[in-house]
Amino acid sequence: xxxxxxxxxxxxxxxxxxxxxxxxxxxxxxxxxxxxxxxxxxxxxxxxxxxxxxxxxxxxxxxxxxxxxxxxxxxxxxxxxxxxxxxxxxxxxxxxxxxxxxxxxxxxxxxxxxxxxxxxxxxxxxxxxxxxxxxxxxxxxxxxxxxxxxxxxxxxx
Amino acid sequence: xxxxxxxxxxxxxxxxxxxxxxxxxxxxxxxxxxxxxxxxxxxxxxxxxxxxxxxxxxxxxxxxxxxxxxxxxxxxxxxxxxxxxxxxxxxxxxxxxxxxxxxxxxxxxxxxxxxxxxxxxxxxxxxxxxxxxxxxxxxxxxxxxxxxxxxxxxxxx
Numbered sequence: 001x002x003x004x005x006x007x008x009x010x011x012x013x014x015x016x017x018x019x020x021x022x023x024x025x026x027x028x029x030x031x032x033x034x035x036x037x038x039x040x041x042x043x044x045x046x047x048x049x050x051x052x053x054x055x056x057x058x059x060x061x062x063x064x065x066x067x068x069x070x071x072x073x074x075x076x077x078x079x080x081x082x083x084x085x086x087x088x089x090x091x092x093x094x095x096x097x098x099x100x101x102x103x104x105x106x107x108x109x110x111x112x113x114x115x116x117x118x119x120x121x122x123x124x125x126x127x128x129x130x131x132x133x134x135x136x137x138x139x140x141x142x143x144x145x146x147x148x149x150x151x152x153x154x155x156x157x
Numbered sequence: 158x159x160x161x162x163x164x165x166x167x168x169x170x171x172x173x174x175x176x177x178x179x180x181x182x183x184x185x186x187x188x189x190x191x192x193x194x195x196x197x198x199x200x201x202x203x204x205x206x207x208x209x210x211x212x213x214x215x216x217x218x219x220x221x222x223x224x225x226x227x228x229x230x231x232x233x234x235x236x237x238x239x240x241x242x243x244x245x246x247x248x249x250x251x252x253x254x255x256x257x258x259x260x261x262x263x264x265x266x267x268x269x270x271x272x273x274x275x276x277x278x279x280x281x282x283x284x285x286x287x288x289x290x291x292x293x294x295x296x297x298x299x300x301x302x303x304x305x306x307x308x309x310x311x312x313x314x
Contacts, residue, residue, distance in 0.1 A: 019201055019209040022179050044176050052176040053218050053238045058211040065204075081210045085242040 006030040009069035013062070020062060023055055027066065033102045035066040040095050051092035051136070056128055060086055060139030063100040063126055068145070071107045077114055077145050082121065084141035094131035098139075100124060114145040163187040166226035170219070177219060180212055184223065190259040192223040197252050208249035208293070213285055217243055217296030220257040220283055225302070228264045234271055234302050239278065241298035251288035255296075257281060271302040 002010050010027040014020060024043050029036040037059060044055035061084055068079040102110075106122075113120035121144050128137040159167050167184040171177060181200050186193040194216060201212035218241055225236040259267075263279075270277035278301050285294040 016204045017202070017209050017211075019180065019203070019211045023176065045174070046176075047173045047222075048235065048237070052174050053241075054174075054176045054211065054215040057214045057218070057241070061210050061214070078205065080205070081245060083242065083244045084210075084214070085240065087240045088238060 002027060002030045003032075006070055009066070009074075013066050013069055020058060023058055025059065025062060028097065030066070030070050033067070033071045033104065033107050034100070035063065035070060036097060036099045037062060037066060038095055038097045041093070048091070049093075051096060053086075053088060056088070056092065056096060056137050057084070057086050057139075059096060059098055059128060060084065060126055060137065061141065063098055063124060063139070064141065064143035067100050067102060067124070068143075071102050072111050072114075072145055077111065077147055080144050080146060082142045082144055084139060087138045088136070089138065090130075090134060090136050092128075092130050092136040096128050096130055096136055098126055098128050100126060110145055114147055119144050119146045159184060159187045160189075163227055166223070166231075170223050170226055177215060180215055182216065182219060185254065187223070187227050190224070190228045190261065190264050191257070192220065192227060193254060193256045194219060194223060195252055195254045198250070205248070206250075208253060210243075210245060213245070213249065213253060213294045214241070214243050214296075216253060216255055216285060217241065217283055217294065218298065220255055220281060220296070221298065221300035224257050224259060224281070225300075228259050229268050229271075229302055234268065234304055237301050237303060239299045239301055241296060244295045245293070246295065247287075247291060247293050249285075249287050249293040253285050253287055253293055255283055255285050257283060267302055271304055276301050276303045 024040045026038045039059040046052040110120045126139040127135045181197045183195045196216040203209040267277045283296040284292045
């Protein structure tokens, strides 16, 4: 379930970047510091009939952006991705989902550091799962929370 | 320049997987065991006006597939990707290109192993470059050459 206050985050996040929008990715649930997202198999099939590696990457990488929208002050900070490793474990033959969460203390610490220093790295380790709850890929990445400079804003907002 | 015998590889590789096709990726040059590919900025812009991380990943990951088409017997073997790390170095504000190559000995060795054992891993380390020849991202990955089993073939071919 998407909490009502986060509907705007869900809508913006899947439509603001064309490369995300055209995959058909869905936001399934959002609450404070938690997101569940889904990459549909339809439209994301590869040359051997399973989910395309690039679409699995997009699902994994998106976790940093959507988590940003439910964890940090998005009028003051924006996220970038620094580094991502994706390990493909088994062919994905269904829609693929991913859950991502931060605890309250970690989120507060990241935002305080970014407030003070202008930026703060944060790491995420994620399991991408098929409809049978089997892990199809593991993603480990480092994102960065950055403070807007005066007058700066996200394109399109 | 795309060598005439590889035009079919160029055409197939950018159209066979919808998630690749919709990025508008281009094959610029193909010859034996060498490829140069390009991700256009247009259609691949992110929330801060530079190239979307997912599109840079797709360019990097594609290198394994396109190299396959100019290095190995694609009627007998197909490629899969096992693991990719992408490190984003600087914002890409232009089209991004990538060159990938295998030497003759390495290519022969990989195919011989796959012929004998049914599969063979191979690693690639790649620089993704902008129009000023600056590296915008580094990609390191492990792909695998796999032998078709009897009756198996690539979807769509």
